[in-house]
Amino acid sequence: MLIEFIKKRQLRQILFSIAMILIVSLVCSILKTWLSYKGVALILLMGVSVLAMTFDLIPVLISATLSALIWNYFFIPPLFTFAIGNTDDILMFSLYFIVAMVNAVLTNKIRKAEQKARDREEKENEVKLYNTLLNSLSHELRTPIATIIGAVDILNINEKNLSVANKKELINEIGKAIARLARQVDNLLNISRLESGMLRPKHTWCDLTEMMHQMLNSLDEVERNRISIHADESLPLVKIDAGILEQIILNIIYNALAYTPEKSKICIYIEVLSGQCKFIIEDYGLGFPEKEIALVFDKFYRLPKSKTGGVGLGLSIVKGFVEALSGKVILENHQGGGARFILNFPVQTSYLRNLKNE
Amino acid sequence: MSKAEILIIDDEPQIRRLLEIVLESNDYKVSIAEKGTLGIIAAANHPPDLILLDLGLPDMSGHDVLKELRIWYNRAIIILSVQSDEDDIVQALDNGATDYLTKPFRTAELLARIRSAIRRNFGGEDKSVVESGDLTIDLTARMVLKDSKLVKLTATEFNLLALLARNEGRVLTHQYLLKEIWGTGFQQETQYLRVFIGTLRKKIENDPNYPERIITESGVGYRFQSSL
Structure with missing residues (x-):
């Protein structure tokens, strides 16, 4: 497969090189009245150099040879023969041939070296990303695990001395730590589904109002009380992968819950227009610095000086999932001071809801 | 026992x-x-x-x-x-x-x-009356009372509710519900189900946004719950 592809690509390059040399030669033959054959050599050489900038070695060598022959046959006197009249021209022809070849080989070498440098840089970046992930992950996973181990130990060792209230609090902490672990694991599973390309949306009819309320039910009461949903009473059904959509909105909400002041509101607006549905999620935190907005959807990106906790995966999952649903996500700051996420998805809608039922 | x-x-x-x-x-x-x-x-x-x-x-x-x-x-x-x-x-x-x-x-x-x-x-499913809090479903009389008041249901709504209530506590898949209520050939029409569950909830739930009786099992089906 790969070999075939390379062959095809090379064949294309060879054909293109030949065509280009022929065209340049043709132009030179038109300009012949004003040009000496020595000037023609430089123009042809330039043609070869241009080809060398992007093409593989073999097509460039072929075009170098071809141009040398054309120059000899059509331009060096005596014309229309490969014979060359004087020593000067023989020298020039030989030099032309050598320069063209050296040119081709050198340019190719430079390009290869550049590619190698790029690869190395990419690999270094990958290692850096991987290290960032490991660091933040080990923090994000170990903190709740440490909480659980600690609480269980205290419950085991001091069982008799602990007051009922303290015991309850410890158990509560264990519960919270587990919820945090579960969120992290969900996100890791999500990112690996994205990376492996195994994310295949399953679009089924979905009642958005129901879905949103069900989603809120998965949050704890304090979190839930900060969120309000604004949607038309009679939203039509839409055909969408509700599971993926839920993960998108949950990730935006988790983000808002974590990085805006306690008790500040988060508003979700839902709108279904013909052929698309739109979600607007607004918080009342500080918003995002304008110059960081373009970066926040990058994997492992975290705002400078953001508080500890978090891996920087949430919003990159949002972006990946939105794209998996062929949607768009826009992030901006609104006038109330705070972030506004606008999500748009193309969907089929069903107004069956408005029919009378018997 | x-x-x-x-x-x-x-x-x-x-x-x-x-x-x-x-x-x-x-x-x-x-x-x-x-x-x-x-x-x-x-x-x-x-x-x-x-x-x-x-x-x-x-x-x-x-x-x-x-x-x-x-x-x-x-x-x-x-x-x-x-x-x-x-x-x-x-x-x-x-x-x-x-x-x-x-x-x-x-x-x-x-x-x-x-x-x-x-x-x-x-054989728990042979009950003729299913109760859930202030909701009473009389399967033989085809009558539903909420807070002792009669709830008006269409035939389809009642059939759907009765099927769920008869299998109280058990999850019924979308396909099963569609086949039982609308017949074969309708198994893919999940939007019918969503619509009718929606209208049913408005009539029998205290807060249709947070249903306590007809529970959604995402991607699977619905479950009727009698004990609140």
Whole structure:
């Protein structure tokens, strides 16, 4: 497969090189009245150099040879023969041939070296990303695990001395730590589904109002009380992968819950227009610095000086999932001071809801 | 009545141990199998009242265990599965599983499912009146009362509610509901179901946004819950 592809690509390059040399030669033959054959050599050489900038070695060598022959046959006197009249021209022809070849080989070498440098840089970046992930992950996973181990130990060792209230609090902490672990694991599973390309949306009819309320039910009461949903009473059904959509909105909400002041509101607006549905999620935190907005959807990106906790995966999952649903996500700051996420998805809608039922 | 017996078929020792503690402390008699083959033998030697079957077993697929058991075993089988394999769950329900739980599950939920599944072993579904808080569904008189007031339902709405209520506590898949209410050929028309569940909820739930009676099982189906 790969070999075939390379062959095809090379064949294309060879054909293109030949065509280009022929065209340049043709132009030179038109300009012949004003040009000496020595000037023609430089123009042809330039043609070869241009080809060398992007093409593989073999097509460039072929075009170098071809141009040398054309120059000899059509331009060096005596014309229309490969014979060359004087020593000067023989020298020039030989030099032309050598320069063209050296040119081709050198340019190719430079390009290869550049590619190698790029690869190395990419690999270094990958290692850096991987290290960032490991660091933040080990923090994000170990903190709740440490909480659980600690609480269980205290419950085991001091069982008799602990007051009922303290015991309850410890158990509560264990519960919270587990919820945090579960969120992290969900996100890791999500990112690996994205990376492996195994994310295949399953679009089924979905009642958005129901879905949103069900989603809120998965949050704890304090979190839930900060969120309000604004949607038309009679939203039509839409055909969408509700599971993926839920993960998108949950990730935006988790983000808002974590990085805006306690008790500040988060508003979700839902709108279904013909052929698309739109979600607007607004918080009342500080918003995002304008110059960081373009970066926040990058994997492992975290705002400078953001508080500890978090891996920087949430919003990159949002972006990946939105794209998996062929949607768009826009992030901006609104006038109330705070972030506004606008999500748009193309969907089929069903107004069956408005029919009378018997 | 003697203690109800439960057979656990699961390969994870921690989960097995946890289930054992929870079930024994709730007065069930527990037996254990860590492989599918062993589970089938254990069930054949001494048929339990209910089987908790993990879908991910080391020696054979949980689906195959389920199919083999269902050839002769007609009491409750509750499937345990990892989250987000909705297709797996639907397939297991189609193959005769009584109910399912996704890991991680809450203990209260586990116990409620087990109670309701064992109750149905003894023909619990032949009730003619189903009650759920202030809601009364009279299946023979085709009448629904909420807070002692008559609730007006269309024929389809009533049929849907009655079907769910008759299988109270049990999850019914979208396909099953569509086939029973609208007939074959409608199995893919899940939007019908969403619409009718929506209108039903407006009539019988206290807060249709937070339903307590008709519970959505995402990607799987719906469940009627009588105890609030």
